[in-house]
Amino acid sequence: MITVIGSGRVGTAAAVIMGILKVDTKILLIDIVKGLPQGEALDMNHMSSILGLDVEYVGSNEYKDMEGSDLVIVTAGLPRKPGMTREQLLEANAKIVSEIGREIRKYAPESVVILTTNPLDAMTYVMWKATGFPRERVIGFSGVLDAGRLAYYASKKLGVSPASILPIVLGQHGESMFPVPSKSFVHGVPLSRLLTEDQLREVVEETVKAGARITELRGFSSNWGPGSGLAIMAEAVKRDSKRSLIASVVLEGEYGVRDVPVEVPIVLGRRGVLKVLEVELTEEERQKFMQSVEAVKKLISSLPPAYLS
Ligand SMILES: NC(=O)c1ccc[n+]([C@@H]2O[C@H](COP(=O)([O-])OP(=O)(O)OC[C@H]3O[C@@H](n4cnc5c(N)ncnc54)[C@H](O)[C@@H]3O)[C@@H](O)[C@H]2O)c1
Numbered sequence: 001m002i003t004v005i006g007s008g009r010v011g012t013a014a015a016v017i018m019g020i021l022k023v024d025t026k027i028l029l030i031d032i033v034k035g036l037p038q039g040e041a042l043d044m045n046h047m048s049s050i051l052g053l054d055v056e057y058v059g060s061n062e063y064k065d066m067e068g069s070d071l072v073i074v075t076a077g078l079p080r081k082p083g084m085t086r087e088q089l090l091e092a093n094a095k096i097v098s099e100i101g102r103e104i105r106k107y108a109p110e111s112v113v114i115l116t117t118n119p120l121d122a123m124t125y126v127m128w129k130a131t132g133f134p135r136e137r138v139i140g141f142s143g144v145l146d147a148g149r150l151a152y153y154a155s156k157k158l159g160v161s162p163a164s165i166l167p168i169v170l171g172q173h174g175e176s177m178f179p180v181p182s183k184s185f186v187h188g189v190p191l192s193r194l195l196t197e198d199q200l201r202e203v204v205e206e207t208v209k210a211g212a213r214i215t216e217l218r219g220f221s222s223n224w225g226p227g228s229g230l231a232i233m234a235e236a237v238k239r240d241s242k243r244s245l246i247a248s249v250v251l252e253g254e255y256g257v258r259d260v261p262v263e264v265p266i267v268l269g270r271r272g273v274l275k276v277l278e279v280e281l282t283e284e285e286r287q288k289f290m291q292s293v294e295a296v297k298k299l300i301s302s303l304p305p306a307y308l309s
Pocket residue numbers: 005006007008009010011030031032033036075076077078079080089093096099100115116117118120141142145173221222223226
């Protein structure tokens with residue numbers, strides 16, 4: 001069983017897409033708002049019936065119902081409003097993530113946790129501390145989205161399918177995120193060779209600002225990109241596919257960094273992170289990556305001490 005905590009825009013998009021991809025036969029939706037997860041589950045069961053999916057959705061306001069889940073997806077928390085940065089959500093969401101982390105430790109102690117709550121990397125740290133799980137089982141979602149956005153914007157300029165691009169985005173999911181065109185390839189040819197300097201600058205800027213652009217246009221933050229990225233990660237865990245994806249993971253010496261979660265390429269399977277892949281960076285790229293790591297460290301150090309142990 002997969003549990004999705006938070007039945008808002010991202011949680012419901014993920015639940016629907018996981019159902020359509022038949023990632024599991026039972027998906028539990030949890031939220032603190034009475035009636036919301038139950039209503040969403042009922043609507044999704046009608047979808048399941050119409051599409052012949054054989055997936056059962058259940059809605060609940062009780063954390064204990066997650067017992068038996070091998071994968072818990074956390075999408076609970078405040079989203080940004082137009083003009084806000086992800087970093088401004090820090091304190092309010094740390095409280096929510098920390099509480100949920102303790103419930104997961106109690107009711108699903110062997111689960112793999114995938115988290116979306118912003119500011120993503122600092123919240124991954126809070127979840128890691130609150131669950132006490134090994135870093136392999138606490139994974140921040142954002143890299144699949146940021147990399148997908150990089151591939152999308154590059155594909156528009158190149159005139160090739162985004163599916164032909166293997167994109168790399170490293171560092172923080174936030175203002176200092178670090179898309180790396182020299183390590184993003186179309187069949188062995190890096191984007192840095194296929195696009196001009198100006199085009200590269202535009203692609204990087206569009207990628208970094210994509211989330212804010214969506215929020216500005218429609219008044220609320222993205223959900224279809226995150227929902228589909230979460231479904232791809234859930235599929236890798238549930239099918240033990242060992243697919244390589246980008247995600248936020250607490251580093252333990254890789255890239256010369258320790259105890260800080262940032263976006264890096266990983267190999268994902270049933271037990272969570274099986275491997276962290278170290279991309280070879282030039283000195284200039286390494287400096288940009290480290291600036292991004294420093295931004296995450298700064299956010300973590302501004303958290304109240306209650307969330308740091
Ligand atoms: N990592 C990413 O790439 C990414 C992308 C988009 C959004 N996000 C983040 O994901 C989070 C959710 O976004 P959204 O658009 O779905 O927001 P939303 O407001 O639509 O949904 C959030 C839901 O969480 C619920 N909730 C709050 N506290 C809870 C708790 N303690 N237990 C259970 N449920 C609780 C709320 O009732 C609400 O239904 C936000 O923090 C947003 O910034 C991250």
